[in-house]
Amino acid sequence: MAELSSKEELIRLIKRFGSNLSVKLSSLFSILFQTQNFRSLSAIAGFALAVIFSWKLLKPPSEHHRRQRKRQTPAAGNSDIGTSSDSQLITSGTSSPPEDSGAQNVDNEFYRPVKPTLEQIVRQKLGGGRKVTCRLLGIILEESSPEELQVNQATVRSSVVDVLLVIINYCDLYLMERALDEESERKVIVALEDAGVFTSGGLIKDKVLFCSTENGRTSFVRQLEPDWHIDSDPEIVSQLARFIKCQLHISQVKPEKMASNVFTSASLEQFFQCT
Numbered sequence: 001m002a003e004l005s006s007k008e009e010l011i012r013l014i015k016r017f018g019s020n021l022s023v024k025l026s027s028l029f030s031i032l033f034q035t036q037n038f039r040s041l042s043a044i045a046g047f048a049l050a051v052i053f054s055w056k057l058l059k060p061p062s063e064h065h066r067r068q069r070k071r072q073t074p075a076a077g078n079s080d081i082g083t084s085s086d087s088q089l090i091t092s093g094t095s096s097p098p099e100d101s102g103a104q105n106v107d108n109e110f111y112r113p114v115k116p117t118l119e120q121i122v123r124q125k126l127g128g129g130r131k132v133t134c135r136l137l138g139i140i141l142e143e144s145s146p147e148e149l150q151v152n153q154a155t156v157r158s159s160v161v162d163v164l165l166v167i168i169n170y171c172d173l174y175l176m177e178r179a180l181d182e183e184s185e186r187k188v189i190v191a192l193e194d195a196g197v198f199t200s201g202g203l204i205k206d207k208v209l210f211c212s213t214e215n216g217r218t219s220f221v222r223q224l225e226p227d228w229h230i231d232s233d234p235e236i237v238s239q240l241a242r243f244i245k246c247q248l249h250i251s252q253v254k255p256e257k258m259a260s261n262v263f264t265s266a267s268l269e270q271f272f273q274c275t
Contacts, residue, residue: 121272122166129227129246132167135217136177136188136208138232139250139268140164146177149184154191161195163272168202176209176220185210230268237262 116124126132138144142155156164167173175192179185189205197203209220218236221229222243231237232250240247241259248271249255249264258264265271 118162118272119166119170122163122170125272126171126228127246129171131172131174131224131226132228132230133174133176133221133224133226134230134268135232136175139230140175141177141188141191144232146180146184149187150180154184154187156191156195156197160267160269161197163269164195164197165200168197168200171202173203174207174209174220174224174226175203176211176217178212178214178217179210180212 134140137146137149140156140160142157143149143152177188179188188210189208192198192203192208198205211217211220214233214236217231218239221236221240226244228246228248229237229240229244230248230250231240234249234251234255237247237249238259241262245261247259247262248268249258249262250267251264252266254264263271
């Protein structure tokens with residue numbers, strides 16, 4: 001507003017100067033025509049041209065120029081819009097592209113804990129133990145007593161095969177059982193052979209031991225001195241607790257009192273989390 005008032009004041013001064021100048025010029029022209037002085041006339045004409053030129057320079061902008069300025073004002077606004085849109089583009093450009101989110105997913109997948117294999121679980125559970133003795137009835141076989149072997153064909157439990165093969169490959173495994181006759185022994189060997197335990201390379205038929213009494217199984221274990229013994233008879237487990245480093249007692253019911261080196265599980269495969 002201050003700039004506009006100063007321009008108006010300048011215009012009024014120029015107009016006042018122009019009116020005074022016209023009066024003086026008329027007086028001068030009358031004098032010149034009376035004196036007929038050509039040099040004075042030339043000087044006055046040059047002065048008039050200078051005044052006209054100054055007027056052109058100092059003249060306020062015309063309506064056409066004002067309209068042009070008004071039209072250019074939205075353009076400035078458009079430039080702001082363009083600037084804001086550019087800033088939006090820059091902002092969107094700096095945001096995480098889809099590739100970055102994909103890379104993050106890959107990183108998450110990379111650092112996600114890997115589920116251990118059955119072999120790793122067996123090694124961890126056995127705690128480095130490499131020699132293992134294990135009873136057959138009720139643990140490896142479906143049958144739970146020597147009398148059942150005399151009547152039925154021996155059957156290897158399907159759920160225990162995978163963990164049994166891992167133990168065979170990782171450990172020096174001995175299988176043992178009380179048998180009432182040679183036919184029962186043959187049935188056990190055939191069942192193990194059909195399950196593929198002899199073709200894995202870690203178990204031979206000579207490592208399947210038979211005895212006629214329960215005490216005979218206890219003698220086998222003490223002679224072999226394994227790192228782990230696996231049995232379902234609580235009395236044998238209790239007798240061997242002083243001599244064997246670790247034992248696994250297979251029982252559906254957890255005993256109230258057990259030695260600190262005796263672990264209890266409902267099945268062999270459940271102990272190794274295979275079910």
